[in-house]
Amino acid sequence: MSKDFIPAARPIIGEEERAAVDAVLASGMLAQGSEVAAFEQEFSAELLDGRHAVAVNSGTSGLHLGLLAAGIGPGDEVIVPSFTFAATANSVALTGATPVFADIEPQHYCLDPASVAAAVTDRTRAIMPVHLYGHPADLDALGALAAGRGLQLFEDAAQAHGASLNGRPAGTFGEFAMFSLYPTKNMTSGEGGMVSTADDAVARRLRLLRNQGMERQYENELVGFNARMTNLHAAIGRVQLRKLAGWTAARQANAAFLSAHLEGVATPSVAAGAVHVYHQYTIRVAAGERDRFAAALKDEYSIGSGVYYPVPNHRLPSFNRSIDLPHTESAAREVLSLPVHPSLDAEDLDRIVTAVNALAKAGA
Structure with missing residues (x-):
């Protein structure tokens, strides 16, 4: 391949990211800590109008834990697009619920509200659109549909950092939303995800679920996971967020x-x-x-x-x-x-x- 090959994607990692990682390494505090807390606060202020932001170790973890924190489980159905990365449906299946696939509208590749409406059953609990390619889904129509049918609305905002609809940021419409921080996304933490919610109870469950069900060490309140983000990853994410x-x-x-x-x-x-x-x-x-x-x-x-x-x-x-x-x-x-x-x-x-x-x- 020629040396002037133009790649489809190119993660941008500069001296500031390297310096931030070096500072964490020098501190000796590598696991989840102050860098993660600062990253959450800055992400919330920059992209989420002050909503809770909970950092996790991957976008898929963010979807999975968000669904669990919102109460999704066996016997439930969640309507999702089929035209997306498999993590969207995988995360639903991992809760024991069933992903139900609906069609997209062809202009913007996001969930078609009419197809979603036709897919609703008495087991449907939620709708989870994907803001595919960085274009927001029709959240007004989907939100109205969800409200009219007594359903929850979630957002897979993995590709939509900074996207908005009618002046409102993507990630602030649903009961929860997830942003991926994978290397090829619009910003990265090396690997990771960020989950947003306006619900204090959902935010607390997210923090418990990512940390083995603990808020205080050895006081496990529920069965959880090790889905924490490290200070190393958060340090990269903080620099990237500024750019x-x-x-x-x-x-x-x-x-x-x-x-x-x-x-x-x-x-x-x-x-x-x-x-x-x-x-x-x-x-x-x-x-x-x-x-x-x-x-x-x-x-x-x-x-x-x-x-x-x-x-x-x-x-x-x-x-x-x-x-x-x-x-x-x-x-x-x-x-x-x-x-x-x-x-x-x-x-x-x-x-x-x-x-x-x-x-x-x-x-x-």
């Missing part, structure tokens, strides 16, 4: 350039009132052409891309449901995510546009 606004602006500017110049492919749309943070910049390529298109980008133009997600959850061997989700199936065949990360420069963006337009014109 997030600038990185988000760069992603949005890169996305705007691509949308203004790409031809022959369907570019992302943004709903009225939504702020898209472009965890991914996802185009659509005609069915049957997508994989050849991605291969040509790599082989002929030295540009990386990604398919998120080629196999819908309902067709994974772990779930294997026979249901009709036409928009989900179409998206899985056609989506392709192009580089949009803050490391791109003007020359990179020009190369991406030139390559995509040439391949679209040639029919890949």
Whole structure:
């Protein structure tokens, strides 16, 4: 591969992150402690309008513990999209509840409220949309549906740090929300997750569940997990959080350039009132052409891309449901995510546009 290969994603770790880790190492206080507490407070103030923020060791842990803290368990159903990473449905299944898959709306790849309404049964306890690619789901419609049916609303905000809808931040609509801090997300702690909630009782249960069921050492109140974030990871996250606004602006500017110049492919749309943070910049390529298109980008133009997600959850061997989700199936065949990360420069963006337009014109 050429040395000027443009990767689909590129984690940004600089001297400030290294210095923060070194300071924690020098302190000798490596496990959950003051750095984690500071990270939670800063994340809450920056992204959650002051809601509780509870740090955990991964995004999947955050979803799992959030569901448990909200009372989800065996016999319950939670409606989720099939077009997402498997962790969304996995977390529901890990509680003993059943994930029920609904279709997406094709413009923004998020849960379709009409499909959700059709999937509600007398066992449904909650709806958990995913703000896929960094675009907020239709939380107004889904929230109204949940309220009208007596259901809880949760948010998988793994990809949506700083996204918003009608001025309200993603992660502040549901009984809980989860943000992933995996290395390729819009910000990282190396590995980790952050769970938000406005409910004091849910926040306390989250803190118990992540720490073996203890608030005070050796006074275990319930059966819990070791899902704590370390001070090392929190130190990285604190530095990254300070850079997030600038990185988000760069992603949005890169996305705007691509949308203004790409031809022959369907570019992302943004709903009225939504702020898209472009965890991914996802185009659509005609069915049957997508994989050849991605291969040509790599082989002929030295540009990386990604398919998120080629196999819908309902067709994974772990779930294997026979249901009709036409928009989900179409998206899985056609989506392709192009580089949009803050490391791109003007020359990179020009190369991406030139390559995509040439391949679209040639029919890949």
